Amino acid sequence: MRRDIFQAVADPTRRAIITLIALQAMTPNAIAEQFNTSRQAVSKHLRILTECELVKGEQKGREIYYRLEVERMKEIDKWLEQFRKIWETRFSQLDELLSTIKKPKT
Amino acid sequence: MRRDIFQAVADPTRRAIITLIALQAMTPNAIAEQFNTSRQAVSKHLRILTECELVKGEQKGREIYYRLEVERMKEIDKWLEQFRKIWETRFSQLDELLSTIKKPKT
DNA sequence: TATAAATGCAACTGATCGGTTTCGCAAATT
DNA sequence: AATTTGCGAAACCGATCAGTTGCATTTATA
Structure with a gap:
């Protein structure tokens, strides 16, 4: 149960x-x-x-x-939160990488 | 399987x-x-x-x-999307209700 | 080369799952 | 009052699950 x-x-x-x-x-x-x-x-x-x-x-x-x-569905959303942080970080790292490529060695 | x-x-x-x-x-x-x-x-x-x-x-x-x-975790997030729409709508309805209370009969 | 370490895989087991069938109960309809 | 409708609960069944035990394979170490 x-x-x-x-x-x-x-x-x-x-x-x-x-x-x-x-x-x-x-x-x-x-x-x-x-x-x-x-x-x-x-x-x-x-x-x-x-x-x-x-x-x-x-x-x-x-x-x-x-x-x-x-409202109860938010529980799942809440659990996903930790991973959302990761994939958003990945994204911002990619973002950073791209801007590094644009203007290398600032 | x-x-x-x-x-x-x-x-x-x-x-x-x-x-x-x-x-x-x-x-x-x-x-x-x-x-x-x-x-x-x-x-x-x-x-x-x-x-x-x-x-x-x-x-x-x-x-x-x-x-x-x-990235694969986004599949779950994707499924939640439909419900997120609902609970956000609920929230904005509450929002609307609150502003109606504040200034009734605009 | 022999041994130890790290791992996957197959066979087995008790528990749980999803579905069906049967039943009982309460509310609506005749 | 008798019947139909809408529903939940219990008993049962085959399938799947999560874990254990035992074994085989590959890589590192002695």
């Missing part, structure tokens, strides 16, 4: 669900119709996504609308 | 390895010393990371130095 946001996002179907409901909340049935999967399978994915709070369900009568907790 | 960058990053040990070698290339033995895992386990992780080109090994004598292919 160790739900991890990275593990949640590892599954392609789950990523597709996330993208699907990113713009508007949807019911499990509606989601399942978009894929070649059963409603129950989607339900299991939604449970996993709910467990790590990537998704939240809101009951409306007998339907449940699931919507993306987009 | 369907190696996917998201699946590669799903494992916490693999994420730790990535972070570890992000700044400087390391050998499997050196990496294994940092964790509570065997060298062989690290080797398997490195194989997976190599398969999806997140990591590249360079032979130096009988040692192999593995370094991070930081």
